[in-house]
Amino acid sequence: MKYFAGRNLKEILRDRLNLFFGLLFPLLILTLLYFINRRIPASAGMELFQLKNLTPGVAVFGLSFVSLFGGMLIARDRSEAFLTRLYSSPLRAADYIFGYILPLLPLALGQIVCLFLLSYILGLAWEPLKLLLCLLTLLPSALLFAGIGLLCGSLLTDRQVGGVCGALLTNLTAWLSGTWFSLDLFGETGKKICYILPFANAVDSSRAALTGGSGAAKLWIVAAYAVGTLLLAVAAFSRQMRRG
Numbered sequence: 123m124k125y126f127a128g129r130n131l132k133e134i135l136r137d138r139l140n141l142f143f144g145l146l147f148p149l150l151i152l153t154l155l156y157f158i159n160r161r162i163p164a165s166a167g168m169e170l171f172q173l174k175n176l177t178p179g180v181a182v183f184g185l186s187f188v189s190l191f192g193g194m195l196i197a198r199d200r201s202e203a204f205l206t207r208l209y210s211s212p213l214r215a216a217d218y219i220f221g222y223i224l225p226l227l228p229l230a231l232g233q234i235v236c237l238f239l240l241s242y243i244l245g246l247a248w249e250p251l252k253l254l255l256c257l258l259t260l261l262p263s264a265l266l267f268a269g270i271g272l273l274c275g276s277l278l279t280d281r282q283v284g285g286v287c288g289a290l291l292t293n294l295t296a297w298l299s300g301t302w303f304s305l306d307l308f309g310e311t312g313k314k315i316c317y318i319l320p321f322a323n324a325v326d327s328s329r330a331a332l333t334g335g336s337g338a339a340k341l342w343i344v345a346a347y348a349v350g351t352l353l354l355a356v357a358a359f360s361r362q363m364r365r366g
Contacts, residue, residue, distance in 0.1 A: 124224075126213070131225035134191050144191065145233055148184030149240055152176065155302075156244050173246040178256060178328035179301030181234050182321065185263050186287075186295040188230050189271030192222055193283035196275030200362065215360035219352065222275075223268050230264035231257075255331040262345040263324040267291075269351030276358035299325045320347040 135141065159171035199205045205218075213221070234257060242248055270291065274283050296302065299321035305313045316322045323340035330340075 126208075126218070126221040127224040130195060130222055131228075133195055134225055134229065137191070137194070140187075140190060140194070141229075144184070144187035145236060147187070148180050148233065148237055151183070152180045152237060152240060153244070155180075173241050173244060174333050175329055176301075177237060177241040177246060178260075178332050179299060179325045181237050181256075181260055182263050182299055182324045182328060183292070183295050183301055184233050184237060185230055185260070185267045186292045187233075188226050188264060189267045189274070189287040189291055190284070191229065192226050192268050192271030193275035193278075193287045194271075194280055196222055196272055196359075197278060197280040197283045200275070201280060205362075215363055216356050218363075219272055219356050219359055222272055223265070223352075226268045226271075227264060230260075230268070234260055234264075249332075252332050252334065256328050259328045259331045259341055260324075262341060262348045263320075263328070266320055266324070266344060266348040266351055269348060269355050273351060273355040273358055276355060276362055294319075295321050298322060301325055320344045 155171050155176055156173065159176075196205075208218075238246070238253065238256075271283070271287055274286050278286065298305075298316045298319055300316070305316050305322060308316060317340075320343060323343040327341040327344065
């Protein structure tokens with residue numbers, strides 16, 4: 123499986139346009155909102171745009187691009203019959219899925235590290251223990267988005283994956299996570315719906331780890347979604363194997 127994972131890493135690195143966009147876009151957003159926040163009077167109370175709250179939210183948003191990388195890769199492999207030739211190997215469906223996930227995790231970690239390095243350059247307080255806890259709380263989110271991408275890639279074409287993971291998922295993450303504005307604006311019912319989904323819980327748990335606030339307990343919701351999504355991805359890929 124390690125050779126398969128190594129091949130997948132090379133394929134991801136070859137897609138330089140999506141890779142560049144996925145790594146650079148969150149950095150641009152963080153920088154833009156940081157300078158916007160500096161222009162807002164302190165009396166306006168824009169707590170969300172302060173680095174300690176903004177950085178974890180943008181990190182979760184940036185991880186949504188991991189879905190695009192994974193989904194496009196597996197969908198292209200299906201369309202080019204690459205996987206059909208591999209079905210004769212002893213690998214099981216779970217082995218294939220984890221072979222796709224393994225190269226996505228260092229990509230997600232690199233994205234998060236670059237984002238936090240930029241935050242520290244911009245003035246975020248250096249607290250190594252809290253940083254480590256924040257990185258650990260972002261791991262279930264990385265697995266969640268990787269699982270979503272692989273699930274979509276197992277069921278959809280590469281063009282459909284581009285629409286679902288590249289447009290729909292990133293917008294859902296942006297609007298329903300509470301990164302850019304308070305979820306109270308949705309009203310009580312809308313806010314409850316947002317917290318049924320994993321995105322707002324992912325942002326709250328990572329913020330709590332970085333700031334020492336409440337919300338870390340919501341991490342189990344993200345982890346449950348991650349496990350469920352990965353199991354669905356394995357089941358969908360297993361179905362494609364039987365068809366192949």
